[in-house]
Amino acid sequence: MDAPSSSSSSSPTNSIQPYSSPSTQRLSLLHGPSDPPLVDLTLGELLQLQTYQYGTKECIVIPWTGARWTYHDLNQQSSALAQSLLDMGIGVGDRVGIMAGNCEQYAAVFFAVAKIGAILVILNNTYTATEAMYGLTFSDCKVFFVTRTIGRTNNAPLLQNLKNEASPIKVVILRGEGDEYPTYDELVKAGSRQNHDRLYRVMSKVLPHQVVNLQFTSGTTGLPKAAMLTHHNLVNNSRFIGDRMRLTHEDVLCCPPPLFHCFGLVLGLLAIVTHGGKIVYPAEVFDIPATLRAISDEDCTAVHGVPAMFDSLFQAEPPANFKCDRLRTGIIAGAPVPRYLMELLVNRFGMTEFTSSYGLTEASPTCFNAFTDDAMTRRLTTVGTLMPHAQAKIVDRDGNIVPIGTRGELCMAGYQLQAGYWNNSEKTNEVMVRDAAGVLWLHTGDEAVFDEDGYCTITGRFKDIIIRGGENIYPLEIEERLMAHPSISRAIVVGLKNKHYGEVVGAFVELADNAKKLSDQEVRDWVRKTLGNHKAPAHVFWLGQDGVPADVPLTGSGKIRKFEMAKLGDEILSKMAKTSKL
Template sequence: MTSLPDPGLSHVIGDRTVPLIEETVGDMLARVARTWPGQPALIVPPQCVRMDYAGLDAAVDRLAAGLLALGLAPGDRIGIWSLNRAEWVLMQFAAPRAGLILVNINPAYRTHELAFALRHVGCKALVLPRRFKTSDYIGMLRELAPELDTCVPGKLHAAALPELRHVLVMGDGEAVPGTHAFGAIATCGDAAALARMRAVASTLSPHDAVNIQFTSGTTGAPKGATLTHRNIVNNGFFIGEAMRLTEQDKLCIPVPFYHCFGMVLGNLACVTHGACMVIPGEGFDPLVTLQTVQDERCTGLHGVPTMFIAELEHPRFSEFDLSSLRTGIMAGSNCPIEVMKRVVEVMHMSEVTITYGMTETSPASFQTTPDDPLDRRVDSVGRVHPHVEVKIVDAEGRTVPRGVTGELCTRGYSVMQGYWEEPARTAEAIDAEGWMHTGDLATIDAEGYCRIVGRVKDMLIRGGENIYPREVEEFLYTHPAIADVQVFGVPDAKFGEEACAWIRLADGATCDADQIRAYCQGRIAHYKIPRYIRFVDSFPMTVTGKVQKFLMRQAMLEEFKRAQGGG
């Protein structure tokens, strides 16, 4: 038996009453399809796609067989470089059923980053759309592999991409030289191919690698977090459990699939419960999302805080009937308390949850539940997930008392296999006892609720005083003129570091820096009051809605340089 940790220390172990699922992704889908064959599984209005679970399972069978018929073999890596489409969902389930490892490639990547990703994991195949808005995906691939135009489909030999053989193109239109039409792959899945696919599926283990997701790479070259069937099936299941999903639910998923938010917290949370995945469009559009929730009577909605802010602030927001909503997840970056309250009150999402995690942990480690009091659902990321163990440690690796800030470490079924073919970087992140060191600063209180207070590298020290940007941001959100705010540290000759706040004002609001500082006086410690305050229209962000504070810091350093040290 597992001994219980000291209740006075920041060390918690998740409930183990419900056993882990010991199935592959493909077997899990097949079981769900047998259980709820006629329930809606996938709705993609822009593509006029509507599938029930029996239809989805059959389509995945054909596609998986077709991939093997191309000559791909179990263990091969197949990249997908695309925004949200029905084909993405089919690939998410077909690749694992064929024993292939799906490699999620950020659709914002351009030629240099794409080449790195494909070469780093040795992709044998790549799935991509022709284009999206101004992004010409085929054109970018041709820049890297001009041999595409003269090769036979499936016989690509590009000097820059030595392992890539197959290119699968989504969508309708004229054939692209050297590529396969995505829709034609399933037709390769004849009886012999289906028999081979089933034979392959029978040899797969839940412990096999099934997915590679690249970390952001803000501190170096991106790393390929390698996840297993067991990692993502169970994480998706327990996420859905916390949301109380059933086969009657429809979840609107505007967050990107290439990221674990869309793929695991969205798609796998749905499929493990027989719920319906509703895809409003390829990229996020607040108006389209609101329209989709209304038209499809969605019961759940996912988003990062900036997405919810965009929906709430849309001039046509009040026109939409969102009364079908009850649940969803707000995650991906700091979740402002005031925004959370509005989502509950005016979007009818009384059971909305907050989730904390990271790509390397499949991703969720903590989540709030509908049973948590509202104040705990807005001031924490909830309590530890089932079958997950977490401790908060100090700089020497000692577990700190409850309520004390330290680095969050986690272990259990959800921790990745490692970074693809990078044992040294894996060893830096996962210690000999299996603890994943997240780099996040957190506290765990007496009731087991966790608060994320920043990143180890984001914490700033002003004259010997620790400042946690998240704490200052949460305070500034209470100012009625502030719609969004980001706080970070900048160098200072006297104090070592000073706090800087970038502020986006609410529509129609006016305010200046002196008024902001006056609002802080007497309410937060003097050393936490930002010395530098800038008003902006937007923040630099990744496509998943994560704010890139390092770019803000760079912009301030350039400003200081121009002013020769002034601020």
């Protein structure tokens, strides 16, 4: 499944045409290229096909574990594990959870679950024990693959909580000693001893349009949202991603983004597998020296990352004898790319063919992606053009398609849309709406604008999501946690500008009557007790104190004007920075 040659890198303006009526201005309605055609493959079939073609070629390299798996190794390990999962009673549609850092076993679990028609529930590594338990019980997982530690995080509290469950989830230790739990190695060993005839019969009945993956797109307190993604979604989206990068079987991709995110899983692992290349996951969690060593030692041709990751790499001292002469491409996504960073990508790393990208989990994920030969200004200021077999439109608040050049909400249609949110028809129906012609549209909540050539620029968000280093953070769950403290009567959480992360969490809080004011650190510690570290406020402002206004700006209907609150926070921080320099 190598990327097509010349046809895949042709100018997008020849194939992406904005709609225009004979008598009116051109409208913001785009249709992606119809080439290459969609394929109907399951993930298990994909891996088998690539194993036939590239069996002895290296597929996954994990420097921190020493693993160097070929396509044959990945196929063999995942099949043996799939056999053991069948023996454990896991079948079509059953949920299997995973929470671990980047490692070779993670990839094997992903394909093993896919081969038997089960659904992999992917949990964010930053989840606390409370958040992880909610995700597991909400999705009704039967088996849970987990490591005892992830980086510096100890999962002992989570394992203890799992022991106390009335209906215990079967825990499998992914790496290391299992003690009272079975291990990944034991399951693979047991599965490899058996005849796989039953597995092959099960695999033959798995269909491309079945759900294979649940990806949480919101916090797991309040109303959870877990996007249901199919084999068809992931196989085709990853093919088209690799095509835009001009990947071939000779490419080596360094992928610091985590496997629990679509960036590391789909834009990383699957984009490589569909093109017969090799992927390198430098460390369990993002590690600057390990990433630089991997780029050099593995002669990588591509690197993925969010702007904050690249910023950290460029600030660090490269290892001795560092070389990156083969680097040419990679995807930088998750947040806008500053010009200085683009210049460093080209001048320091030689990534003249880097591409910008836009996507969301509910769209499997990539919707727009630049071509490697797009003008540098296009790749800096836009997220490229529409992906094959997709449709996109921009609408106003009444749902009307706006003219080209006008901002509005970006909506997507096509093969890549999620099957819906798991056990949440209300939220599904809110964001997925059929038009009069019967086309199903996903409302992204993001504000965008199209130009005359079909390039898309993301200009803001209809939603209030905070994007910190490429990770989505939802203010509501932080606000609810803050207001659970007896000293806080009101909380408003916004995203504040940050040079390194793009945005960080800022919290405006109101002191409860007769309560003692908390220190900023006490506020952060309170949030971290139940939510991930990255969700703790970097900046805390007390309403009516220390020069912060007591009144909150409201709309006519009484809703908080969050964009004004964010602007206020940025202004306060700017004044503080200027004062500290005096």
